[in-house]
Amino acid sequence: MKVALTIAGSDSCGGAGIQADLKTFGALGVYGMSVITAVTAQNSKAVLGVREMDAAFVREQIDCLFEDIRIDAVKIGMVSNIEIIDVIGECLKKNRAANIVVDPVMVSKSGYPLLRPEAVNELIKVLFPLAEVVTPNLAEAELITGDKIENTGQMERAAVKIYRLGGAKVIVKGGHLTEGAADVYYDGREFRHFKGTRIENKNTHGTGCTFSSAIAAFLARGCPLDQAVGRAKEYVSGAIRNSLKLGGGTDLINHFYHLGQVP
Numbered sequence: 001m002k003v004a005l006t007i008a009g010s011d012s013c014g015g016a017g018i019q020a021d022l023k024t025f026g027a028l029g030v031y032g033m034s035v036i037t038a039v040t041a042q043n044s045k046a047v048l049g050v051r052e053m054d055a056a057f058v059r060e061q062i063d064c065l066f067e068d069i070r071i072d073a074v075k076i077g078m079v080s081n082i083e084i085i086d087v088i089g090e091c092l093k094k095n096r097a098a099n100i101v102v103d104p105v106m107v108s109k110s111g112y113p114l115l116r117p118e119a120v121n122e123l124i125k126v127l128f129p130l131a132e133v134v135t136p137n138l139a140e141a142e143l144i145t146g147d148k149i150e151n152t153g154q155m156e157r158a159a160v161k162i163y164r165l166g167g168a169k170v171i172v173k174g175g176h177l178t179e180g181a182a183d184v185y186y187d188g189r190e191f192r193h194f195k196g197t198r199i200e201n202k203n204t205h206g207t208g209c210t211f212s213s214a215i216a217a218f219l220a221r222g223c224p225l226d227q228a229v230g231r232a233k234e235y236v237s238g239a240i241r242n243s244l245k246l247g248g249g250t251d252l253i254n255h256f257y258h259l260g261q262v263p
């Protein structure tokens with residue numbers, strides 16, 4: 001069985017973060033492992049608090065996995081602060097990790113900061129050059145480039161700018177566009193547009209986490225990156241379309257929508 005590792009924050013309501021990543025790995029037939037960078041108190045309505053892990057313990061979690069188990073892909077999500085970013089960078093370099101997907105998580109959809117503002121440049125400097133692909137949403141791409149992004153032309157320009165920051169391929173996600181849900185992919189030479197039908201519900205908590213971990217799962221299974229992106233988009237669309245009404249806030253996306261009967 002192929003193995004994927006997520007390095008991210010815990011979401012207590014299970015829709016985003018580590019929990020979404022592990023569900024996605026399992027749903028896509030990959031053995032999932034996790035390194036926790038921070039714990040959030042979070043439900044379907046809001047993020048209420050964050051506790052960061054000690055950076056030295058993040059190192060211990062990563063190193064003990066690489067020392068023991070072959071890892072086919074790594075997804076990085078919420079990394080919280082500069083010390084944790086530096087440790088992740090050192091450990092991934094030392095262990096020659098491959099197929100790294102960096103989701104530059106900055107702020108939750110409910111508006112809670114998940115990355116300290118002074119850590120944004122460190123994330124770009126340390127983790128982007130290690131990545132096979134980075135997957136900013138519109139707000140993250142705006143913050144990284146300093147440009148306003150409201151249409152696909154501006155998404156393309158942002159993708160080129162972000163590519164030049166570290167040489168990783170880029171997907172600027174269009175989930176927050178008012179029309180459609182097209183993602184723009186740039187591999188350093190050409191663009192591809194992954195067009196999706198916009199699903200008219202507000203139940204998108206954890207879509208970014210799910211999309212990036214699905215890309216990591218498909219890379220672990222040996223898919224070329226552009227195919228992995230297309231298949232990840234199909235998977236996240238299905239999870240949104242089949243979302244579950246479990247809490248008083250947004251419905252939660254259904255990571256296992258495609259599985260038949262429970263054994």
Ligand SMILES: Nc1ncnc2c1ncn2[C@@H]1O[C@H](COP(=O)(O)OP(=O)(O)O)[C@@H](O)[C@H]1O
Nearest residue numbers: 137173174175176181197198199204207208211
């Ligand atoms: N309402 C929606 N309908 C269809 N696809 C969506 C919708 N919202 C998000 N997506 C897709 O989910 C993935 C994650 O995008 P996005 O929601 O922009 O990320 P984030 O959670 O980081 O803000 C992308 O492939 C995006 O196109």
Ligand SMILES: Cc1ncc(COP(=O)(O)OP(=O)(O)O)c(N)n1
Nearest residue numbers: 009016017108109205206207208209
């Ligand atoms: C612990 C944790 N990590 C990441 C996020 C952000 O998830 P995302 O997929 O970008 O979607 P929203 O949660 O912002 O809707 C998170 N909330 N918690």
